[in-house]
Amino acid sequence: MDSETFVHPTAFVEDGAQIGAGVQIGPFCSVGAQVVLGDGVELTNHVSVAGSTQIGAGTKVHAFAALGGPPQDLKHGGGPSRLIIGQNCIIRESVTMNSGTDYGRAETRVGDNCFFLACSHVGHDCIVGDNVTMTNGSMLGGHCEVGDHVIIGGLAAVHQFTRIGRRAFVGGMTGVTGDLIPFGMVTGNRARLRGFNIVGLKRAGVSRTELATLRAAYRMIFAHGSIIDNAQAAREAFAESPAVLEIADFLTSRGKRHFIVPGAGGSDDAADDERD
Template identity: 40%
Template sequence: MIHPTALIDRKAEVAEGVTIGAYSVIGADVKIASGTQIGSHVVVKGPTSIGKDNRIYQFASIGEDPQDKKYAAEVTRLEIGDRNTIREFTSMHRGTKQDRSVTRIGSDNLFMAYTHVAHDCLIGDHVIMANGASLAGHVRLNSHAILGGFTLVHQFTQIGEYSFAAMGSAITQDVPPFIMVGGKPTRPHGINSVGMERNGISADDIRLIRKAYKIIYKTNLRLEDAIEQMEDMAGDSKPVSDMVSFLRNVTRGILR
């Protein structure tokens, strides 16, 4: 299960059933749970915890120091959940003490080749980052979001659940849940109805999300006034309530 050329630090904790390929390096303070498969030439640096049944392909760099000039070798960490697929040349960095000291990744995500997750990012579940997509530091990428190939996300930006960014998007402000963005410059282009349908969101909720989109983007209202209108029509719709909650906590304004 562990190739004889792999280097594993004595302070690493590797559960039974973990596969580690040729010439991979597992550093101190790394914890790897059962069922995870690590390919050849992978470097994992601690403190990093990796959950169950992940698949990490060759040449990935996991848990390296953050690319932050303020970083001064403080003890920070990377936490990865279960059943993630991390493809070739992906890089994921630990957090910084200026934030929560942790980069945290959920479960059931797909990180395609050459993707990058910077320090202090928080990623939910069932996220897809296509080839070359990159997150700057302190980004929050919520569950079921999809980033097309070579999408770039500015630091401290929030990406809402079920949102979709087309190939080559440059995201410099928060993207509300359920919204599709794309183009140069990157702008909103309707709602991600296909993604919502595939994940079992009801036709009534999709109809209300479409109405909310029109309130935000087609009425020329101030964001505060748009939020009030959305609250009035939300009723018992959890997706609309989630969108309202997101909009009340934007950090960089929303992409409009």
């Protein structure tokens, strides 16, 4: 351990744990023998880090978080699996993240600069991108894939094996049972696609011209007929738009879930556009 590292006398760090420079381990924390804590990681108090878990430099973990416990899956046979958390994440109170399963990826992976609010949960075998925000009480079932810059609202629940595309937005208390396109926005008891995450796209510097292109592609993709065929047509019609191509790639690389589509009444993202 580096001379600047601090371990509170009431904390328990098992032999074999790798502790980086400047790590702070507060009162009543527990760190397992296979844990790797990068430089500057802070465990405030009452944090449990178990199993084969790696936490990237600069990440701060708050009270009663439980990271790296075995997957909550009866099919897991007890074989080796791990949890990898990126750099500069903020993990708030009572957050839980499980390791992978021996029949799945054997790994749960979280990117850099993510923000997990109190009581949020990342299930086994999930892949979470960079700059993701999961709000209080939101949860990911096993095997989910979440793209960069996604925001998941409070108490939202994402079904196992679901994919959420980059810069998508999930409204609070929404049940997400299907794949959500990149830049999409869903709300409702069972998620309904309500157009694009306009506020997020504007914050990312997307121009009005590109927004108009995205909306035109959206109308084409979700018109009558096969979504896959429509996505291929949009790829050809808007071949110079990287964002449209990203959506088309997402739709044509089918996962295990259905696609979330607009409900009756169509898109209402224009209202958000006007308010912003």
